[in-house]
Amino acid sequence: MRIAVVTGASSGIGREFAFQIPKLYKNLDELWVVARRTERLRELEDRLGLPVRIFDGDLNRDYIFERIEKELYRRRADIRMLVNSAGYGKAGRFGTIDAKEQLGMVSLNCQALTKLTQICLPYMSRGSRLVNVASAAAFAPQPGFAVYAASKSYVYSLSQALRRELMTQGIIVTAVCPGPVDTEFFQRSGTLPGSFKKAAKADVSRVVRKALKDSAAGKGVSVYGPMMKGLWAASKLIPYSLTTRILKKTNHIE
Numbered sequence: 001m002r003i004a005v006v007t008g009a010s011s012g013i014g015r016e017f018a019f020q021i022p023k024l025y026k027n028l029d030e031l032w033v034v035a036r037r038t039e040r041l042r043e044l045e046d047r048l049g050l051p052v053r054i055f056d057g058d059l060n061r062d063y064i065f066e067r068i069e070k071e072l073y074r075r076r077a078d079i080r081m082l083v084n085s086a087g088y089g090k091a092g093r094f095g096t097i098d099a100k101e102q103l104g105m106v107s108l109n110c111q112a113l114t115k116l117t118q119i120c121l122p123y124m125s126r127g128s129r130l131v132n133v134a135s136a137a138a139f140a141p142q143p144g145f146a147v148y149a150a151s152k153s154y155v156y157s158l159s160q161a162l163r164r165e166l167m168t169q170g171i172i173v174t175a176v177c178p179g180p181v182d183t184e185f186f187q188r189s190g191t192l193p194g195s196f197k198k199a200a201k202a203d204v205s206r207v208v209r210k211a212l213k214d215s216a217a218g219k220g221v222s223v224y225g226p227m228m229k230g231l232w233a234a235s236k237l238i239p240y241s242l243t244t245r246i247l248k249k250t251n252h253i254e
């Protein structure tokens, strides 16, 4: 059974992947979607011209991975694409953010992504795509968004390393690194630090279209828009000691 697996499919970037993947990959038998809000996932069933298998559950808990693993085995799944999009951020000075939220970010953005990738890899083969949604926040440490940016640096770094490792098996890995995108992300994050707040929010369908195009082209990183591309280039040249000094000022961290 040829499938694509998308986490965070109930909203924003993940949901958009769920919409766009069947249009691009016509030979899939099913789309497997993961998130906590069941109703939102059910809505996808009505809107997609492809059977949808729902995994409604919390990626910070073990049971959801057990369910997915069991189904992968039972259906003899051939994963053509895995999109790890579930994630969240909390903005603010480190000491002001609830410890549960800080650790929740690490758990969902890093641990759950790693765990699902590990479970899915045995079911991926030549031509399969792994798409990890990181962020432009991955490019440099972010005073005022510290844990989130660090968690996304992890996703970015992991993706680049896996890309090398899996190349010989013909599996393509792409890290998607958008700046602000117009989604529900900001309802949970609170007001972003100054440097990000100023950037216009990108249209989610465009960001995902580019990500799928970049993945199809075999690119290792997908960055949408000239501003974020500029930041990416700058981050390779400017040392962290200077970036953090600049960001501390622009993010108004006293």
Ligand SMILES: NC(=O)c1ccc[n+]([C@@H]2O[C@H](COP(=O)([O-])OP(=O)(O)OC[C@H]3O[C@@H](n4cnc5c(N)ncnc54)[C@H](OP(=O)(O)O)[C@@H]3O)[C@@H](O)[C@H]2O)c1
Pocket (backbone or CB within 6 Å): 007, 008, 009, 010, 011, 012, 013, 014, 034, 035, 036, 037, 038, 040, 057, 058, 059, 060, 085, 086, 087, 088, 089, 108, 133, 134, 135, 136, 177, 178, 179, 180, 181, 182, 183, 184, 185, 186
């Ligand atoms: N929007 C931006 O500006 C932006 C920029 C760069 C990178 N990103 C990254 O893009 C990814 C998607 O974010 P988004 O903008 O699409 O935000 P979003 O609209 O808030 O979507 C987040 C998704 O993650 C799922 N999720 C959250 N907690 C979960 C949990 N414990 N278990 C399972 N699923 C969970 C949510 O589903 P349920 O609530 O139904 O569980 C939802 O589907 C994230 O990794 C984010 O860091 C976003």
